[in-house]
Amino acid sequence: MFxxxxxxxxxxxxxxxxxxGRVSPQQVSYPAQVKGKFVIVENVPAQVCTQCGEKLFAAExxxxxxxxxxxxxxxxxxxxxxxxxxxxxx
Numbered sequence: 001m002f003x004x005x006x007x008x009x010x011x012x013x014x015x016x017x018x019x020x021g022r023v024s025p026q027q028v029s030y031p032a033q034v035k036g037k038f039v040i041v042e043n044v045p046a047q048v049c050t051q052c053g054e055k056l057f058a059a060e061x062x063x064x065x066x067x068x069x070x071x072x073x074x075x076x077x078x079x080x081x082x083x084x085x086x087x088x089x090x
Contacts, residue, residue: 014047014056021051028055032069038081041068 014023026048030041044065047056057065 016049016052016054017056018054019049019052021049023047023049023056030065032065034069034072039069039075040079041065042076 015021016023024047026046027043028046028048030044032039032041044057045061048054049056
């Protein structure tokens with residue numbers, strides 16, 4: 001059993017849903033696609049598995065993410081993103 005601090009409270013026994021590894025609190029970037037456009041929300045609080053990298057989000061974080069993505073406020077910055085076609089195998 002482990003203990004971790006997450007969103008201001010101590011969480012005991014939180015383990016990765018995928019591999020059972022330990023998770024640690026981190027700030028992550030969250031990519032999403034809305035109406036055909038890609039957006040990234042940065043500095044999102046998450047529990048990240050130290051073994052496989054799976055990200056776990058608190059319910060209130062998910063609600064804030066959805067609100068942030070769908071409100072379509074002015075972004076903090078805009079990134080240019082290259083797009084590639086996956087090569088067909090012969």
